[in-house]
Every structure is written in structure tokens, then in C-alpha cells.
Amino acid sequence: MSDLEELLRGRVAHGVLLATMGFLRRRWEVDGSPFPSWAKPVLEALAVAANQPDPDMSEFGRAVGTMDSTNWVTVREAARLVGRSERHVRRLAQERRVRSQRENNWLWLVDIDSLKNVLERSNVEGRGAGS
Structure with missing residues (x-):
């Protein structure tokens, strides 16, 4: 297991997940920036590492997959x-x-x-x- 994988587990991964989703959502609300192509796989990996539901089904709002439309x-x-x-x-x-x-x-x-x-x-x- 790499140092990054070891670091990004549990509560740390959950915090990074929330911060990343919040950043992307604010960026999108302010200037309409679409979710970047890397967002969905990164958020899904963070959700797994944090033992959280898939971001598409979580309390974090609209499914990431539906937000990539410009x-x-x-x-x-x-x-x-x-x-x-x-x-x-x-x-x-x-x-x-x-x-x-x-x-x-x-x-x-x-x-x-x-x-x-x-x-x-x-x-x-x-x-x-x-x-």
C-alpha cells in the first residue's frame, strides 16, 4: 500500500471527499464550470476509501454523472x-x-x-x- 493510499482512508478520505465535492459544486454554481472528467472516478475512489455510499447516491446532492453537461x-x-x-x-x-x-x-x-x-x-x- 502506498503512502497516499494509507493516508487517504476513513475520516481523512471522507474530509477530502466533502471538500472536493464542495469545491466542484461552488465552482459550478458561480461560473457554470462543468465537472472535469476526472471528478467522477476520483470522487468514487474517495467514497470507497471513506466507506461512504457512492457519491451518485449520497447526501451530497445531484449525481456527479448528471452534472458534466455544459x-x-x-x-x-x-x-x-x-x-x-x-x-x-x-x-x-x-x-x-x-x-x-x-x-x-x-x-x-x-x-x-x-x-x-x-x-x-x-x-x-x-x-x-x-x-
């Missing part, structure tokens, strides 16, 4: 990108009309492609109704 943005960023109000985008997310996930009590993440598709469809339907 299409997830905050409501604020989505509203800016599509030229709509944050309130409008948040309502679409709350009504499940766009692919979205609630990260915590105040943060909604929206799949920007889903939002663009919904808005495009509603524009087409709106033009068709008046014709």
Missing part, C-alpha cells in the same frame, strides 16, 4: 442568454416546462438547450395561432 446554467445566466426575465425562466423551471434541477432552496439550474427549445416552440405556436 448545458446547465443558473436562472440568471439563462435569462441573460435568451433575453427573458429571471422570473419567467424560473417559472418555466418550477412548472417543469424546461429541463431543470433545484440545487437548494434558492438555486435553480436550467438546461439552456431545453429552454431555447421551449421558447422557440412557444414563438412558433404563437405565430401560427394568429395566422
